[in-house]
Amino acid sequence: xxxxxxxxxxxxxxxxxxxxxxxxxxxxxxxxxxxxxxxxxxxxxxxxxxxxxxxxxxxxxxxxxxxxxxxxxxxxxxxxxxxxxxxxxxxx
Amino acid sequence: xxxxxxxxxxxxxxxxxxxxxxxxxxxxxxxxxxxxxxxxxxxxxxxxxxxxxxxxxxxxxxxxxxxxxxxxxxxxxxxxxxxxxxxxxxxxxxxxxxxxxxxxxxxxxxxxxxxxxxxxxxxxxxxxxxxxxxxxxxxxxxxxxxxxxxxxxxxxxxxxxxxxxxxxxxxxxxxxxxxxxxxxxxxxxxxxxxxxxxxxxxxxxxxxxxxxxxxxxxxxxxxxxxxxxxxxxxxxxxxxxxxxxxxxxxxxxxxxxxxxxxxxxxxxxxxxxxxxxxxxxxxxxxxxxxxxxxxxxxxxxxxxxxxxxxxxxxxxxxxxxxxxxxxxxxxxxxxxxxxxxxxxxxxxxxxxxxxxxxxxxxxxxxxxxxxxxx
Amino acid sequence: xxxxxxxxxxxxxxxxxxxxxxxxxxxxxxxxxxxxxxxxxxxxxxxxxxxxxxxxxxxxxxxxxxxxxxxxxxxxxxxxxxxxxxxxxxxxxxxxxxxxxxxxxxxxxxxxxxxxxxxxxxxxxxxxxxxxxxxxxxxxxxxxxxxxxxxxxxxxxxxxxxxxxxxxxxxxxxxxxxxxxxxxxxxxxxxxxxxxxxxxxxxxxxxxxxxxxxxxxxxxxxxxxxxxxxxxxxxxxxxxxxxxxxxxxxxxxxxxxxxxxxxxxxxxxxxxxxxxxxxxxxxxxxxxxxxxxxxxxxxxxxxxxxxxxxxxxxxxxxxxxxxxxxxxxxxxxxxxxxxxxxxxxxxxxxxxxxxxxxxxxxxxxxxxxxxxxxxxxxxxxxxxxxxxxxxxxxxxxxxxxxxxxxxxxxxxxxxxxxxxxxxxxxxxxxxxxxxxxxxxxxxxxxxxxxxxxxxxx
Numbered sequence: 001x002x003x004x005x006x007x008x009x010x011x012x013x014x015x016x017x018x019x020x021x022x023x024x025x026x027x028x029x030x031x032x033x034x035x036x037x038x039x040x041x042x043x044x045x046x047x048x049x050x051x052x053x054x055x056x057x058x059x060x061x062x063x064x065x066x067x068x069x070x071x072x073x074x075x076x077x078x079x080x081x082x083x084x085x086x087x088x089x090x091x092x
Numbered sequence: 093x094x095x096x097x098x099x100x101x102x103x104x105x106x107x108x109x110x111x112x113x114x115x116x117x118x119x120x121x122x123x124x125x126x127x128x129x130x131x132x133x134x135x136x137x138x139x140x141x142x143x144x145x146x147x148x149x150x151x152x153x154x155x156x157x158x159x160x161x162x163x164x165x166x167x168x169x170x171x172x173x174x175x176x177x178x179x180x181x182x183x184x185x186x187x188x189x190x191x192x193x194x195x196x197x198x199x200x201x202x203x204x205x206x207x208x209x210x211x212x213x214x215x216x217x218x219x220x221x222x223x224x225x226x227x228x229x230x231x232x233x234x235x236x237x238x239x240x241x242x243x244x245x246x247x248x249x250x251x252x253x254x255x256x257x258x259x260x261x262x263x264x265x266x267x268x269x270x271x272x273x274x275x276x277x278x279x280x281x282x283x284x285x286x287x288x289x290x291x292x293x294x295x296x297x298x299x300x301x302x303x304x305x306x307x308x309x310x311x312x313x314x315x316x317x318x319x320x321x322x323x324x325x326x327x328x329x330x331x332x333x334x335x336x337x338x339x340x341x342x343x344x345x346x347x348x349x350x351x352x353x354x355x356x357x358x359x360x361x362x363x364x365x366x367x368x369x370x371x372x373x374x375x376x377x378x379x380x381x382x383x384x385x386x387x388x389x390x391x392x393x394x395x396x397x398x399x400x401x402x403x404x405x406x407x408x409x410x411x412x413x414x415x416x417x418x419x420x421x422x423x424x425x426x427x428x429x430x431x432x433x434x435x436x437x438x439x440x441x442x443x444x445x446x447x448x449x450x451x452x453x454x455x456x457x458x459x460x461x462x463x464x465x466x
Numbered sequence: 467x468x469x470x471x472x473x474x475x476x477x478x479x480x481x482x483x484x485x486x487x488x489x490x491x492x493x494x495x496x497x498x499x500x501x502x503x504x505x506x507x508x509x510x511x512x513x514x515x516x517x518x519x520x521x522x523x524x525x526x527x528x529x530x531x532x533x534x535x536x537x538x539x540x541x542x543x544x545x546x547x548x549x550x551x552x553x554x555x556x557x558x559x560x561x562x563x564x565x566x567x568x569x570x571x572x573x574x575x576x577x578x579x580x581x582x583x584x585x586x587x588x589x590x591x592x593x594x595x596x597x598x599x600x601x602x603x604x605x606x607x608x609x610x611x612x613x614x615x616x617x618x619x620x621x622x623x624x625x626x627x628x629x630x631x632x633x634x635x636x637x638x639x640x641x642x643x644x645x646x647x648x649x650x651x652x653x654x655x656x657x658x659x660x661x662x663x664x665x666x667x668x669x670x671x672x673x674x675x676x677x678x679x680x681x682x683x684x685x686x687x688x689x690x691x692x693x694x695x696x697x698x699x700x701x702x703x704x705x706x707x708x709x710x711x712x713x714x715x716x717x718x719x720x721x722x723x724x725x726x727x728x729x730x731x732x733x734x735x736x737x738x739x740x741x742x743x744x745x746x747x748x749x750x751x752x753x754x755x756x757x758x759x760x761x762x763x764x765x766x767x768x769x770x771x772x773x774x775x776x777x778x779x780x781x782x783x784x785x786x787x788x789x790x791x792x793x794x795x796x797x798x799x800x801x802x803x804x805x806x807x808x809x810x811x812x813x814x815x816x817x818x819x820x821x822x823x824x825x826x827x828x829x830x831x832x833x834x835x836x837x838x839x840x841x842x843x844x845x846x847x848x849x850x851x852x853x854x855x856x857x858x859x860x861x862x863x864x865x866x867x868x869x870x871x872x873x874x875x876x877x878x879x880x881x882x883x884x885x886x887x888x889x890x891x892x893x894x895x896x897x898x899x900x901x902x903x904x905x906x907x908x909x910x911x912x913x914x915x916x917x918x919x920x921x922x923x
Contacts, residue, residue: 256869396907
């Protein structure tokens with residue numbers, strides 16, 4: 001659904017244990033999009049799927065978990081070796 | 093100026109106290125009109141903590157302890173009735189609640205207070221003291237700095253916003269008339285009262301109940317009440333939704349049924365300022381992490397301040413006007429805990445049978461504002 | 467705790483914030499600029515400092531223009547804190563922010579809020595599905611990472627929609643369709659506002675539309691009843707066009723319905739706001755120098771009124787000049803002299819803005835979402851829920867918040883506040899000013915309890 005115009009300076013981080021290829025300067029949300037991953041979490045209220053919506057830190061739909069904290073993947077620079085997980089919903 | 097409506101009861105105040113009373117009166121088939129303000133009114137009912145709380149209430153006034161317990165024991169029936177009316181679940185849980193302590197001295201002091209209260213209540217006051225290991229067994233996420241807790245088995249909590257919404261819907265279903273205008277003046281007239289609103293309308297009523305929290309002051313004084321109340325700011329934090337981490341509520345921290353962790357219990361004297369401050373919210377956060385270290389990484393989504401309605405001794409006031417009989421004044425800072433009493437017992441007093449409450453072993457005249465006369 | 471007062475603290479590093487900082491520093495004020503992004507530029511010039519000419523080339527000269535401001539800012543004495551999230555500003559101009567997972571406070575004599583715009587919420591059924599994002603979000607992906615959607619549908623209206631379409635086409639993207647909600651009524655209304663001067667930006671806009679035509683991109687004008695299809699993620703869009711239902715397949719839908727001021731901080735400060743009927747949103751009330759209803763709080767750029775990058779840049783300068791004069795760094799005469807040019811420029815560009823506001827006014831259906839449409843994305847509250855709360859007696863958004871958790875999630879109403887106001891206004895037959903907006907509380911952006919606790923002395 002998304003593609004990179006240029007593939008340079010690639011490195012790898014993990015999302016739920018899976019290797020994700022990222023390019024320098026990308027946020028986690030951007031890298032996931034480039035790898036065909038748009039759905040990042042389920043909502044607490046109805047367990048519906050959500051993914052990045054605004055890409056500017058305003059909507060909080062792109063939440064993921066890093067180091068036990070819920071963070072916005074669109075505001076989080078991808079870095080080599082970073083371990084990113086899906087944020088847990090209330091029923092998980 | 094036109095006369096709009098005639099009713100047996102006018103209830104001034106659309107918060108939890110006013111609505112609970114109105115609900116009770118409607119259940120007694122009374123004709124009730126409720127007056128409520130606009131969107132930005134000071135609304136204690138929308139800032140509260142959602143506890144149905146017994147422990148410690150009434151230390152220094154056993155009647156209040158009895159009144160609190162009378163309400164707590166009626167809460168399941170109120171919740172059932174409201175759910176039947178509306179189809180909504182209040183998420184009421186009365187499986188006990190804690191006061192959690194980080195130092196031995198404060199814990200001992202609390203235990204002494206509750207022991208004295210238990211004595212005054214004839215030994216019927218089900219609480220127990222849990223040491224660190226005992227509370228850790230109940231609450232696996234409790235911090236190492238917690239020395240112990242008091243567990244009172246009659247304590248509980250609910251979703252206060254669903255409760256508020258349920259009261260609005262249930263009273264609407266039972267024929268409550270609502271006037272969404274601020275009341276400017278209430279005057280005795282004929283066999284009752286004239287209630288005047290900001291839009292210059294007049295409403296006639298046989299009896300009037302002032303349940304308008306901090307807004308009661310000016311209205312009440314013209315009806316002969318002293319209204320000795322003041323605002324006290326409480327600040328509350330709410331985190332992002334989390335998987336279940338807290339089993340039972342405490343008077344400072346609870347996990348709401350939607351998953352967020354609510355943290356509260358500050359008290360500040362700062363007039364009508366209901367803003368949140370970093371100083372107090374930082375203190376609340378620090379205390380919460382000591383009690384439940386797992387909360388350190390939780391994201392705080394929002395904080396807010398709201399104003400409690402405090403009487404000089406902190407206990408409720410229920411008063412009928414001596415100069416204008418038929419005018420009643422009700423106030424408390426525990427509108428959730430006391431809602432069942434307000435819906436099921438207070439209407440008897442409003443309908444002229446206060447003795448029925450006293451017959452339950454709760455000397456109702458103790459709540460008169462005359463107790464503040466020197 | 468707060469260090470010694472800085473003369474001026476500016477929140478937001480877009481055109482308004484950058485120009486305010488440059489101006490204030492050049493007249494001897496101590497200036498701190500707090501910005502959420504890793505580099506200066508705001509959303510409009512985002513990624514420009516990365517220096518990737520392959521991408522800057524695709525984005526055009528209006529984008530590259532921002533380099534001038536970014537370079538100028540770098541040459542000043544301004545203390546520029548990047549990756550810095552402000553989550554509280556109080557009425558004493560004390561700002562609390564997070565940087566590197568650490569909470570800090572800074573006190574200012576004057577705060578300039580330059581937090582720019584947000585895309586107007588455009589709630590239609592299915593807009594919460596993965597694969598649906600704002601047109602601005604797609605543009606950010608292009609600007610920052612050179613990532614582009616494949617066969618997207620762009621839907622809605624507003625200058626940015628056509629800009630993004632044109633930029634994506636330029637990047638070689640095949641656009642599945644542009645579903646335009648603009649109506650001929652808008653054309654008539656806009657004709658009355660036609661600007662006599664400054665056709666430059668207008669010609670640019672026309673060239674975008676021409677490019678859409680030239681590339682034979684399917685273009686549906688006057689679409690209504692938009693609805694995104696899909697179960698777990700978006701797989702298409704349906705809408706009414708010329709009396710027929712059109713159904714298109716795409717797993718990437720880019721929505722846009724114009725932009726509105728980001729008023730989270732000004733609301734949290736309980737500043738005065740008013741409804742602006744042409745822009746169909748609330749503006750914080752400010753005087754000609756950007757001064758809000760609190761003397762020490764100023765608002766510059768799109769956060770005050772939507773004007774676009776160039777107006778924001780001039781407004782930033784004017785707001786800084788007002789602050790400098792109040793701090794007695796310059797005289798009022800100097801202020802007035804220096805403000806003359808930017809004021810004249812704003813005056814000139816305002817005429818174009820009025821034309822655009824009229825032409826791209828959101829369609830009626832945007833403010834009247836169907837009952838099943840989710841309005842509050844965070845708490846999943848629907849338009850039908852809000853209408854039911856109105857029937858229970860909710861006259862204002864703060865009541866609907868208590869009744870149904872609408873606006874209580876982490877975004878604190880950024881993507882539902884305006885719609886809730888519109889629905890309540892319609893249901894209760896009140897004006898938007900009478901209905902009002904959410905009371906915003908700190909933190910305006912979530913912060914961990916440990917960070918907040920670190921501020922406890």
